[in-house]
Amino acid sequence: MNITEAIRARRSIRKYAAGAEIPDADIQTMLEAAMMAPSACNMRPWEFVVVKDAACKQALVGAHPFAKHLLGASIGIVVCGLPEKHNHLSAEFWPQDCGAAVENILLQALDLGYGTCWCGIYPNQDRVRQFQQILDVQSVPLALITVGVPAETPDARGFYDPKAVLYR
Numbered sequence: 001m002n003i004t005e006a007i008r009a010r011r012s013i014r015k016y017a018a019g020a021e022i023p024d025a026d027i028q029t030m031l032e033a034a035m036m037a038p039s040a041c042n043m044r045p046w047e048f049v050v051v052k053d054a055a056c057k058q059a060l061v062g063a064h065p066f067a068k069h070l071l072g073a074s075i076g077i078v079v080c081g082l083p084e085k086h087n088h089l090s091a092e093f094w095p096q097d098c099g100a101a102v103e104n105i106l107l108q109a110l111d112l113g114y115g116t117c118w119c120g121i122y123p124n125q126d127r128v129r130q131f132q133q134i135l136d137v138q139s140v141p142l143a144l145i146t147v148g149v150p151a152e153t154p155d156a157r158g159f160y161d162p163k164a165v166l167y168r
């Protein structure tokens with residue numbers, strides 16, 4: 001699958017094959033893709049929490065009203081920002097940097113045969129605080145990505161909207 005195909009094929013997947021295990025090598029490939037995302041001044045203000053533990057998944061689902069599908073997913077990957085990791089030019093860009101890392105994970109996962117769903121955390125401060133507590137991190141959880149073997153195949157979406165494009 002090339003990049004043109006992957007971008008057009010990607011859909012949010014919320015139903016996963018039960019009991020499917022993701023090899024560590026594939027998890028590493030997804031995390032490598034994340035860390036190859038562009039970031040302002042190449043500050044790479046991120047860290048990643050891989051969630052495999054059933055009790056941890058359950059706790060996260062309790063902290064996020066729209067992420068119940070984590071329970072059926074093989075893993076979750078929480079992309080966390082490091083707002084303090086910036087230079088004089090890159091302050092406040094960390095959410096954009098982390099967003100680029102999230103999208104790289106989604107596309108890399110698709111190429112490996114996995115389905116994903118991006119579940120937003122930041123800037124909902126209540127979710128941020130609960131995720132920090134559950135995951136025991138000081139960084140700012142920005143997104144939870146559920147990852148698993150797809151058990152649904154939603155049609156590709158055609159979303160091109162010429163009205164959203166301005167020329168000057």
Ligand SMILES: Cc1cc2nc3c(=O)[nH]c(=O)nc-3n(C[C@H](O)[C@H](O)[C@H](O)COP(=O)(O)O)c2cc1C
Pocket residue numbers: 010011012013014066067117118119120157
């Ligand atoms: C910032 C952001 C937050 C999102 N949060 C959630 C979420 O909490 N739960 C969920 O099931 N989907 C979530 N989504 C997925 C969107 O619902 C989905 O991308 C959108 O409906 C388009 O569908 P598609 O991804 O299949 O193209 C989120 C997506 C983004 C980009």
